[in-house]
Amino acid sequence: MSSEVNNLATRFLKLLIPEAEGRWMVISGLAIVFIVVFMAIFAPFIAPYDPTKSTGDILKPPSSKHLMGTDNLGRDIFSRVVYGSRVVLLVVFSASLLSMSIGIPLGLISGYFGGKLDRVLSMLMDSMYAFPSLILAIAIAAVLGPSILNAMIAISVVYVPTYFRMIRGQTLSVKSRLFVEAARAVGASNSKIMLKYILPNLVPTIVVVFSLSVADAILTEAGLSFLGFIVTAPTPDWGYDLSAGKPYLPAGYWWMITFPGMMVMLLALGFALIGEGLSEVYAPRRER
Amino acid sequence: MSSLRAYILTRALMVIPTVLILLTVVFFILRILPGDPIAAMVGQKVPPEVLEKMREEAGLNKPLILQYVDYLLNIFKGDLGKSMIWGKRPVIDEIMDRFPATLELTIFGFTFSVLIGLVTGSIAAFKRGSYVDASMRIYSIVAYTLFIPWFGMLLQMIFGIYLGIFPIGGRIDPGLEPERLTGLYVVDSLLTLNFQALGSALLHLFLPSLTLGIVLSGAYTRLVRNNLIEVLNQDFILAYRARGIRNSKIAFHAMKNAFIPVITLMGLQFAILLAGAVLTETTFSWPGMGTFLLERIQYRDYTSVQGAIVFYALFVAIISLVVDVIYALVDPRIRY
Numbered sequence: 001m002s003s004e005v006n007n008l009a010t011r012f013l014k015l016l017i018p019e020a021e022g023r024w025m026v027i028s029g030l031a032i033v034f035i036v037v038f039m040a041i042f043a044p045f046i047a048p049y050d051p052t053k054s055t056g057d058i059l060k061p062p063s064s065k066h067l068m069g070t071d072n073l074g075r076d077i078f079s080r081v082v083y084g085s086r087v088v089l090l091v092v093f094s095a096s097l098l099s100m101s102i103g104i105p106l107g108l109i110s111g112y113f114g115g116k117l118d119r120v121l122s123m124l125m126d127s128m129y130a131f132p133s134l135i136l137a138i139a140i141a142a143v144l145g146p147s148i149l150n151a152m153i154a155i156s157v158v159y160v161p162t163y164f165r166m167i168r169g170q171t172l173s174v175k176s177r178l179f180v181e182a183a184r185a186v187g188a189s190n191s192k193i194m195l196k197y198i199l200p201n202l203v204p205t206i207v208v209v210f211s212l213s214v215a216d217a218i219l220t221e222a223g224l225s226f227l228g229f230i231v232t233a234p235t236p237d238w239g240y241d242l243s244a245g246k247p248y249l250p251a252g253y254w255w256m257i258t259f260p261g262m263m264v265m266l267l268a269l270g271f272a273l274i275g276e277g278l279s280e281v282y283a284p285r286r287e288r
Numbered sequence: 289m290s291s292l293r294a295y296i297l298t299r300a301l302m303v304i305p306t307v308l309i310l311l312t313v314v315f316f317i318l319r320i321l322p323g324d325p326i327a328a329m330v331g332q333k334v335p336p337e338v339l340e341k342m343r344e345e346a347g348l349n350k351p352l353i354l355q356y357v358d359y360l361l362n363i364f365k366g367d368l369g370k371s372m373i374w375g376k377r378p379v380i381d382e383i384m385d386r387f388p389a390t391l392e393l394t395i396f397g398f399t400f401s402v403l404i405g406l407v408t409g410s411i412a413a414f415k416r417g418s419y420v421d422a423s424m425r426i427y428s429i430v431a432y433t434l435f436i437p438w439f440g441m442l443l444q445m446i447f448g449i450y451l452g453i454f455p456i457g458g459r460i461d462p463g464l465e466p467e468r469l470t471g472l473y474v475v476d477s478l479l480t481l482n483f484q485a486l487g488s489a490l491l492h493l494f495l496p497s498l499t500l501g502i503v504l505s506g507a508y509t510r511l512v513r514n515n516l517i518e519v520l521n522q523d524f525i526l527a528y529r530a531r532g533i534r535n536s537k538i539a540f541h542a543m544k545n546a547f548i549p550v551i552t553l554m555g556l557q558f559a560i561l562l563a564g565a566v567l568t569e570t571t572f573s574w575p576g577m578g579t580f581l582l583e584r585i586q587y588r589d590y591t592s593v594q595g596a597i598v599f600y601a602l603f604v605a606i607i608s609l610v611v612d613v614i615y616a617l618v619d620p621r622i623r624y
Contacts, residue, residue, distance in 0.1 A: 127309040130604050132563035135581070139317050139597050142585045219435055223567050226437050227582060242437055246571075250456070254445055261438025268433035276429055 022280030029211075029273030036267050040085040047079035052234040059248070062255055069255035071241075072248060080236040081259050087230065087237040088267065091152050092217045096210065098156035103163025104206065110164070111171030112194050122168065129161040133216070134223050141229040151230040155220055159213050166209045167202060174201045204282045211275030215268045222264040238264045295616050303609050308360075310601035315359055318594050319352065345372060346590050363602075368595035373587055379595035383577065387599070388471025389459055390576035393500065393568065394561050396493050400501020401561075402554070405508020410543065412509065413516035424509055431506035436564055440499040440571035447495060454495045457573035461488045496572040500564050504557055511553050515546035548619050555611030559604060 039046060049055050054074035055066070062069045068077035110118040128136070140154035174180065175198060183197050224230050225239025233244075238260040245256030334342075343349045346369070347358055362369065368379040412424035448456035455461075459473060466477040466485040473489035476482075519525065519542045528538050566578030573579070577596060584592035 123305060124309055124313075127306050128313060130306070130559055130608060131310060131313070131601060132559040132566075132604070134563035134566055135578075135597065135600055136317075138566070138581065138585070139314070139593075142593060143318055215433060219433070222435050223437075223563075226567065227570065239435075239437075242435075242441075246437075246441065249441055249445060250449060252449065257438065257441045257445075261435050261441070264435040264438060265430075265433050268435070269430060272429050272433050 022277035025273045025277030026281065027277075029270045029275075029277060032266055032270030033274065036085050036263075036270065037089065039082050040089050043083050043086060047076075047082040049076035049079040051075060051079040051083040051236045059253055059256075068259040069253075071245065071256050072253075075234075077241075077255060077259055080241055081238070081263055084236040084238045084241060084260060084263065085267075087148065087225070087235065088218060088221050088239075088264075091148060091155065091221050091230065092214055095152045095155035095221075096159065096214050096217055098152070099159040099213075100163055100206070100210065102156075103160040104167050104202075106160075107164040107167030108171050108194050108199065108202075111168035112175055112190070112198065118168075121164070125161040125164045129165060133158045134220055137220055137224055138227065138229065141224055146229045146232070148230060151221065151224055154224070154229075155217055158220065159217060162213045162216075163206075163209060166205055170202050170205050171198055174198050204278070208275050208279045208282065211271045211278065215271035215275060218264065218268040218271065292616060296613050299609060299612050299616075303605050306608070307602060307605045310605060311360060311363060311598065312356075314594070314597050314601055315356055318597070319348070319355060342372065342590070346594075363598055368598060369591040371584075371592050372589045379592050380599075382592065383580070383595060383599050384471075386575060386577050386580040389574060390562075390565055390569070390578065392459075392472045392474060392493065393496055393574060393576060394565050396497035397500030397504065397565070397568070398554075398557075398561060400497055401504035401557070402508055402550070404501060404505035405550075406512055406543075406547075408505065408509040409512025410516060410539075412513040413520065413546075414539070416513075416517055421513075424513065428506035428509040431502055431504075431509070434503050436499060436503055436567040437571045439503065440496065440568060443495050443499055444572075455492050456495070459489065459492050459575060460485065461492075464488045496568050496574055499571070500561065500568050503564060504561060507553060507557060508550060511550055512546060515549055516542055519545045548615075551611065551615050551618060555608055555615075558607050558611070562600065562604070 052075065055070060055076050056074055057066060057070045058074040059072055060066055060070045066076050066078065068081060070076055071080070106121060110121045137151075137154040137158045140157055141150055144150035144153060171194075175193075180193060180197055183193050188197070221230070222239035222242075225237045226243045228240070228243065231237045231240050241260040242257055242264075245253070245260070248256050340349070347355055350358070366380060368383070370376045371379055371382060408424050408427060412421045415421050444456040447454045464485045466473060466482045466489075467480050469476045469479055474486065474493070477485035477489055522545075525538060525542060528541065565576065566581070568574065569576045569578040570582065577600070581593065581596040584596065
């Protein structure tokens with residue numbers, strides 16, 4: 001057990017060594033995420049204008065006065081991009097925490113106890129997993145009605161199977177290891193084995209799955225927002241702002257769509273890089 | 289009975305529980321989740337007696353268990369109810385009008401993604417460890433994180449608006465629609481030898497399917513690369529080399545073996561393809577299932593929304609069956 005934890009610690013430390021595989025990915029991913037989180041927290045100090053009020057310049061291209069130009073209502077796009085990070089981070093983080101808090105315990109119980117419960121849960125989760133996530137989220141958001149809270153619920157439901165499947169699979173492989181058997185031999189209770197002996201070994205998996213599914217959830221959030229299921233005017237949100245800029249594209253107002261969409265990609269990329277890099281640090285590829 | 293036939297039969301029977309679970313999940317979401325779907329969709333301003341009438345039309349006033357039985361029976365009869373607007377047409381007819389557009393888009397998008405994935409993945413594998421390999425790896429991550437509406441609009445801007453090569457929306461130039469046989473414009477125009485329609489349909493298909501294809505190609509790039517490297521290290525490749533067989537021929541055999549696991553990924557990617565198609569259709573004003581679903585949510589047509597989602601569920605189940613069968617046909621090791 002302790003050797004497992006030590007192993008984990010050394011794997012984390014490996015990140016500091018220049019040769020560690022995947023290190024540059026984790027670092028650049030963390031940098032992107034840090035910048036966006038910083039932007040969200042200090043939005044009032046960074047944004048030069050009120051994101052919901054007209055500056056008087058309508059549809060002006062990027063300039064030193066308006067870094068990313070202005071939209072059809074004269075609002076400063078840079079300010080909207082800065083404030084827009086708030087909704088996406090709020091929705092995606094709360095949704096992911098919610099899906100983790102359902103998916104991880106269920107996966108652990110299902111994998112550990114096996115039996116009928118496991119078969120029923122696995123079939124349910126596999127079926128949900130096979131269903132296109134965005135369409136499932138659209139269905140839930142449509143029934144609940146468009147709002148930030150409902151979008152959180154919709155997105156959290158969609159990602160429960162992702163955590164469940166990964167945790168269940170890992171639990172199956174960890175529970176057959178010797179130290180679990182030893183713990184059972186000395187009379188440890190099931191819940192103790194799950195929480196103290198199996199769960200800590202799943203932490204690397206959880207971190208990787210979290211980063212990758214957050215990257216995916218960002219794209220789902222932006223998709224829902226683009227389709228009008230999250231915010232209404234004048235709240236800034238990247239996906240929503242992108243759809244607002246769409247009608248102005250044929251006339252050549254490229255800056256209305258370029259920047260909000262780029263931010264969606266960058267933030268998703270940040271988390272994807274962290275996830276990919278970490279999975280390499282934890283389990284180096286066999287082939288180079 | 290051959291083991292292949294036994295496999296296909298067993299696999300086909302397994303579709304039944306999957307479909308039942310999916311339909312139950314859909315039922316749960318649409319009927320049991322807190323909140324009244326009709327009220328949520330129609331809004332609060334409608335008088336209660338109108339709401340009650342709409343509930344009755346959608347069969348929502350009966351006890352839940354009866355609703356559930358009705359819902360399943362009707363689906364198995366192929367009856368998805370009648371649209372609550374638009375002259376009360378059967379929902380299944382409306383879906384059949386829109387579905388070929390989505391099918392055409394997904395087939396072309398899928399083809400693009402596999403082709404791009406094969407090319408980039410093979411380049412990475414043959415140049416393993418080089419900067420080319422590293423940049424293909426970055427490509428596979430970046431492609432996955434491209435936000436479809438944004439990427440689609442960038443392509444529209446460059447190829448549609450500035451260069452003027454491709455149209456930026458719709459399936460075909462108005463008035464050129466080929467006679468409807470399958471509903472797939474490319475197939476219909478080929479069958480009727482209507483080359484003007486074919487040209488227009490292909491031009492309209494190019495940007496949306498390229499958008500979808502690039503976004504989905506990243507996963508194939510990685511998988512093809514890793515499989516190919518693994519295969520290239522196997523003994524039979526060494527034996528080929530020892531016998532002096534040409535490199536191009538070795539590459540062909542290696543790629544054939546590396547392609548088998550890619551088929552599994554195709555099945556897994558299919559859900560992502562359909563979800564991506566919703567965004568692609570919206571971006572390119574493509575009259576398919578995705579725009580149908582969104583349009584009906586906007587028009588508050590509850591039965592159509594339910595029908596579209598049920599249809600998606602059935603479609604996903606059938607595709608996963610087809611993929612598994614293809615896999616069994618290609619790889620003789622897959623048997624029960």
